[in-house]
């Protein structure tokens with residue numbers, strides 16, 4: 001840190017992304033990316049868009065907005081596209097939290113929430129998950145602040161049913177509730193259907209996980225026209241062209257190629273359930289994940305030990321090192337082949353320990 005950095009950032013600890021090793025030798029099961037490439041149709045639209053890169057993009061992303069509004073059954077003024085859903089979440093912390101309106105989120109959840117609270121200099125309240133890592137929505141009722149819930153939660157993968165989400169939103173009429181649906185396509189039911197009924201609900205989704213576009217950086221936030229207008233105030237005050245032209249076109253492709261998307265999600269879900277069975281046989285304990293990852297604990301190894309031993313074998317998983325979850329690793333559900341390699345590596349490691 002230089003001696004010139006502003007005092008306001010002196011205590012800031014940034015979010016630590018999962019490793020992205022450059023040697024490409026690893027089986028990467030540490031950042032919840034899709035094992036499938038973008039669809040051929042998506043790539044074609046992207047290439048076409050590249051011819052216009054000398055121009056600024058349409059800051060309203062009209063085509064993408066039109067396609068998404070159709071897809072999600074909402075109006076065009078009820079959605080905003082962002083540079084990854086991280087940007088949407090940051091906008092929400094900026095727009096809807098302040099000294100009198102703290103951010104409220106669980107102790108074990110997406111690590112970025114705490115960082116967003118800090119960079120926006122807003123207070124936050126952390127509410128512990130239950131002993132089994134579940135969220136009790138009653139813990140989020142009768143508080144004053146903006147509630148952030150990832151559903152399914154990360155890194156636990158535990159999913160709250162739509163009726164619980166509705167209860168939470170209905171009981172928080174004076175607060176905004178932000179539901180981060182980064183993993184909703186892997187077996188959950190989205191709360192988008194509730195936005196016409198509740199003007200205090202915001203939903204973020206990403207193209208990074210289920211839609212194979214982590215590298216393109218595309219996210220979206222859905223809510224009442226009033227809330228979206230507030231978020232646009234932040235967007236137009238920071239970066240009007242927050243999504244590149246090629247990424248916006250990729251988004252159109254990813255939304256229209258329904259068949260490709262559904263097939264990939266189904267395969268991930270099947271692979272996930274199969275991996276649960278195999279890990280059970282190997283003496284693992286895990287939460288009932290409805291995401292594209294498992295949050296698992298071995299009876300033979302601590303979390304860090306397992307992470308390091310798997311890395312030696314060329315398999316990257318995510319270890320968080322936070323006290324409450326130090327026995328766990330988060331394992332992305334990759335392709336069938338990657339998953340088989342993971343299981344083989346775990347079996348080897350167990351053999352070596354004996």
Ligand SMILES: *Cc1c(COP(=O)(O)O)cnc(C)c1O
Pocket residue numbers: 083084085086087110150154180182205206207208214217218219
């Ligand atoms: C991956 C992830 C995001 C955001 O991802 P982007 O790539 O920025 O869209 C948001 N929330 C959770 C819980 C995530 O895991």
